[in-house]
Amino acid sequence: MTAKGVERRLSAILAADVVSFSRMTSLREEETLRLLNALRDELFDPRISKSCGRTIKLMGDGALCEFSSAVAAVKCAIDIQQVLSAQNNAVPDEEKIELRIGVNVGDVIVQGNDIYGHGVNVAARLESIAQPGEVLISEAVFQQVAGTEDLSFVDLGEQDLKNIPDPVRVYRVSLGQNSRSVHVDIRYLLSKPAIAVLPFTNMTGDPEQEYFSDGLTEDIITALSHWKEFPVIARSSSFTYKGKAVDVRQVSRDLGACYVLEESVRKAGERLRVTAELLDADTGHHVWADRLDRRIDDIFAVQDEIAQQIASIVEPARVMPEFRRRCALASE
Incomplete structure (x- = not known):
């Protein structure tokens, strides 16, 4: 009571x-x-x-x-x-x-x-x-x-x-x-430009770093999901591609995503290098790409920082192409 x-x-x-x-x-x-x-x-x-x-x-x-x-x-x-x-x-x-x-x-x-x-x-x-x-x-x-x-x-x-x-x-x-x-449900996603965040590719050679890679993917999905204009494909769907060679156009067909975010992580000593690429799922062309280098003093703080950095950059990178796409459709 x-x-x-x-x-x-x-x-x-x-x-x-x-x-x-x-x-x-x-x-x-x-x-x-x-x-x-x-x-x-x-x-x-x-x-x-x-x-x-x-x-x-x-x-x-x-x-x-x-x-x-x-x-x-x-x-x-x-x-x-x-x-x-x-x-x-x-x-x-x-x-x-x-x-x-x-x-x-x-x-x-x-x-x-x-x-x-x-x-x-x-x-x-x-x-x-x-x-x-x-x-x-x-x-x-x-x-x-x-x-x-x-x-x-x-x-x-x-x-x-x-x-x-x-x-x-x-x-x-x-x-x-x-x-x-x-x-x-593709019908729901057709009305909004959805993004799929694929699982990080662990290129450290250390299987124990898989938890870091997966955690980073989940953090980015969470950060991007706060942007209501663009649906983010659920983790349970995007993680079906973990460990597989992926054709982003197939991801588009399977999940209804307009954009796909691919990432990889490398480790050298106490430093991490994270590479991220945002791809147009229809064409496979790059929309944006960047590389982030960080020390691994606090692995969870590094996860949060990288996730927020990528999310803050990806959002406007998605917004502008989509804005131009909609303007073009409206003028036809």
């Missing part, structure tokens, strides 16, 4: 809603209500209970549920959507019911049997932007379930959700796929 008797806890929240319920009731009111009740009694409620969740409240054609585990919430959502999809394939169109589901993990305020707060609001907003039959999850949920077997995801990038102050990175769970992988 916190001050003034307000109880808080960390929960996984599942928000679900029936697609086009108002239209369905306007056409076949009693039959639609019967189908909705059957959905709850025969599918939704038993699956929620089986997954150790609880239904907080029913809101007409929607439901809000709470779980103590993000993995349980996501697997329950997948189970519901897959069973419902199979049922819909066996009935006439007028008897089909489709759900949108959103899952978030966050701090909630507990009041009686109800829960409130930002974590609940994000789950509801994720559900509202989902397509029929989809399960959308937040970055917070993705971090909890990314290593789970038999799950794969599509990175939708950062989304502006209604009445949520900061953008939320959103992933779509790929139903029926068991690859434990992350893909990128």
Whole structure:
């Protein structure tokens, strides 16, 4: 309990809603209500209970549920959507019911049997932007379930959700796929010039320096992600190229990136040399390149400094070509 008797806890929240319920009731009111009740009694409620969740409240054609585990919430959502999809394939169109589901993990305020707060609001907003039959999850949920077997995801990038102050990175769970992988939704990235930061090439000859190279890549991804105009491809996607010879045009096709940042690091005694190149992914041409030499007195301070240096230079280097590109398109 916190001050003034307000109880808080960390929960996984599942928000679900029936697609086009108002239209369905306007056409076949009693039959639609019967189908909705059957959905709850025969599918939704038993699956929620089986997954150790609880239904907080029913809101007409929607439901809000709470779980103590993000993995349980996501697997329950997948189970519901897959069973419902199979049922819909066996009935006439007028008897089909489709759900949108959103899952978030966050701090909630507990009041009686109800829960409130930002974590609940994000789950509801994720559900509202989902397509029929989809399960959308937040970055917070993705971090909890990314290593789970038999799950794969599509990175939708950062989304502006209604009445949520900061953008939320959103992933779509790929139903029926068991690859434990992350893909990128190219349709989202086509509207914004995305950048992929490839893993640093460790040229020190010292395998123990791999952690430094990987940490530097992660720091640069984090620094660049603060620039909202340009989506940054998720680490889990760009790191699939670690240790491979890469054609940046293939990266563009795979990840939907307009720009690719390649880097390498060398070590000589107590000094480091970091080389970075920003490439136009369509042509493979250089947009910018630089070399940074630093002492390795404090390896973490060096990581932070190099990441910030590269990020501060890369951002304007991306902005100007993109500005010229858009001006050219506008004049055509």
